[in-house]
Amino acid sequence: MNALNIVEYTHNLGVQAKVASTQMARASAAVKSRALLALARLLRENVQPLQIDNARDLERAVASGLSAPMVDRLRLTPKVLETCAQGCEQLAAMADVIGEIIGMKQQPSGIRVGQMRVPIGVFGMIYESRPNVTIEAASLSIKSGNACILRGGSEAIDSNKALAALVARALAEAGLPEHGVQLVQTTDREAVGQLIAMPEYVDVIIPRGGKGLIERISREAKVPVIKHLDGNCHTYVDDPCDIAMAVKVADNAKTHKYSPCNASESLLVARGVAASFLPLIGAVYAAKGVEMRGCPESLAILSSVAGATLAAATEQDWYEEYLAPIISVKVVDGLDEAIAHINRYSSHHTDAILTRDHMHAQRFLREVDSSSVMVNASTRFADGFEYGLGAEIGISTDKFHARGPVGIEGLTSLKYVVLGEGEVRA
Numbered sequence: 001m002n003a004l005n006i007v008e009y010t011h012n013l014g015v016q017a018k019v020a021s022t023q024m025a026r027a028s029a030a031v032k033s034r035a036l037l038a039l040a041r042l043l044r045e046n047v048q049p050l051q052i053d054n055a056r057d058l059e060r061a062v063a064s065g066l067s068a069p070m071v072d073r074l075r076l077t078p079k080v081l082e083t084c085a086q087g088c089e090q091l092a093a094m095a096d097v098i099g100e101i102i103g104m105k106q107q108p109s110g111i112r113v114g115q116m117r118v119p120i121g122v123f124g125m126i127y128e129s130r131p132n133v134t135i136e137a138a139s140l141s142i143k144s145g146n147a148c149i150l151r152g153g154s155e156a157i158d159s160n161k162a163l164a165a166l167v168a169r170a171l172a173e174a175g176l177p178e179h180g181v182q183l184v185q186t187t188d189r190e191a192v193g194q195l196i197a198m199p200e201y202v203d204v205i206i207p208r209g210g211k212g213l214i215e216r217i218s219r220e221a222k223v224p225v226i227k228h229l230d231g232n233c234h235t236y237v238d239d240p241c242d243i244a245m246a247v248k249v250a251d252n253a254k255t256h257k258y259s260p261c262n263a264s265e266s267l268l269v270a271r272g273v274a275a276s277f278l279p280l281i282g283a284v285y286a287a288k289g290v291e292m293r294g295c296p297e298s299l300a301i302l303s304s305v306a307g308a309t310l311a312a313a314t315e316q317d318w319y320e321e322y323l324a325p326i327i328s329v330k331v332v333d334g335l336d337e338a339i340a341h342i343n344r345y346s347s348h349h350t351d352a353i354l355t356r357d358h359m360h361a362q363r364f365l366r367e368v369d370s371s372s373v374m375v376n377a378s379t380r381f382a383d384g385f386e387y388g389l390g391a392e393i394g395i396s397t398d399k400f401h402a403r404g405p406v407g408i409e410g411l412t413s414l415k416y417v418v419l420g421e422g423e424v425r426a
Contacts, residue, residue, distance in 0.1 A: 010194035014201025029096035035174035128209030131159035154187035231261030238355035239272030
C-alpha cells in the first residue's frame with residue numbers, strides 16, 4: 001500500500017468500527033456468550049492449521065535473528081491455544097456488567113442518581129510478538145460490548161491473520177457485525193501512525209509491547225492511551241519469613257518464564273535473613289543459569305555458591321527490565337528500605353513481599369505504589385486470566401480508571417443516570 005492508500009485503509013477501518021460499535025454495545029449477554037463459546041470451539045478445532053501459520057512466523061523470526069525470548073513469545077503451542085480457549089469460556093460464564101447500575105441514591109429533590117456501566121466504544125490495540133493477544137483482545141472486546149481495531153507486530157502477521165479469521169467466523173455465527181473486531185492486514189508502520197490519530201473513530205489506544213513502542217505511541221497519539229512502559233517487578237524477602245517458601249516463590253517469580261513483564265527482575269532481601277536465604281536461592285539460580293547482579297553485601301554471601309554467575313550491580317541495574325535470565329539482588333535493612341527502594345526504582349507494575357509478619361504485609365500493601373501488590377505469592381500471577389478476568393488486554397500502570405490487568409471493567413466507562421417522576425429544579 002502507498003501512503004495515500006494507508007490513509008484511506010485506516011479511515012475505512014475506523015468508519016467500519018464506529019458503525020459496528022453501536023451493534024456491539026446493544027448485543028445481549030446471550031449473543032456475546034454465543035460468540036465467545038464459538039471462538040473457543042474454533043480455536044480447539046484449528047490447533048494444527050494455526051500451528052502451520054505460526055511456523056511461518058517462527059521461521060522468519062529465527063532467520064531475521066530475533067532474540068530467543070522474543071521468538072518464545074511468538075509460539076502458538078497447543079497449551080497457549082487451550083489457555084486462549086479457556087479464557088473465552090471464562091469470559092462467557094462471567095456476569096455481563098454492561099448496563100449495570102451502581103450507587104443509586106435518592107436526593108432531597110426526589111430524583112434518584114446512579115451510574116451505569118457502558119462500553120467505551122472503539123479501542124485500538126497495538127502490540128508486538130505474542131499472537132495470543134489477538135484472541136485476548138478480541139474476546140474482551142466482545143464481552144465488553146466494544147468494537148476494536150487490532151494491529152499486531154509484523155513478526156506475527158500470518159498467525160494474527162489466521163486467528164482474526166476465526167474471530168470473524170465466531171462473530172458471524174453469533175449474528176454480530178463482522179467489523180466488530182478488525183485486524184490491520186498490512187505491516188506498514190504508517191498504519192500505526194494513522195490509527196493513533198483518529199479521535200473521531202477511536203476512543204482509546206492500548207499499546208502492548210516494548211518500551212520503545214509504548215513511548216512512541218504515548219508521544220504521538222491524539223487519543224487517550226492506557227499503557228505501561230516496562231515491568232521492573234520486585235520480590236522482597238522479609239525478616240521474618242518462611243525460608244523454604246521464599247525460595248520456592250522467588251524461584252518461580254524469576255525462572256517460570258523470563259520473557260513476560262510480570263517476571264521478577266529484582267530480589268530484595270532483609271539483612272536478618274540474607275545469610276540463610278541467599279545461598280539457597282543462589283544455588284537454584286546458578287543451576288538454572290541465572291546471572292545475579294548484586295550489591296557488595298549480597299555478592300559476599302553469594303560468592304560461596306558453586307557455579308554462580310555473579311557481577312556487581314550498577315545503578316542502572318536497579319531500574320532494569322531484563323526479560324532474560326538475569327536478576328539484580330540487594331540486601332536491605334528491612335521493610336522501610338525495601339519499600340523506599342521499590343517506590344524509587346520500580347516501574348509500578350507488580351511487587352511482592354514474602355513474610356510471616358502480618359503488620360509488615362499490611363504496610364507493604366498500603367505503601368508500595370504499584371498496580372499489583374502481593375503477599376506471599378509469585379509476581380507471575382499478575383495476569384488477567386490468573387486474576388479471574390477471563391483474559392487481559394494489557395497491564396496498566398496509569399492511575400486513572402484502568403490500573404493493573406485490564407479486563408472487562410477496564411474497557412468500560414460509567415455514565416450518570418437520573419430517574420425522576422416529574423421533578424423540576426426549584
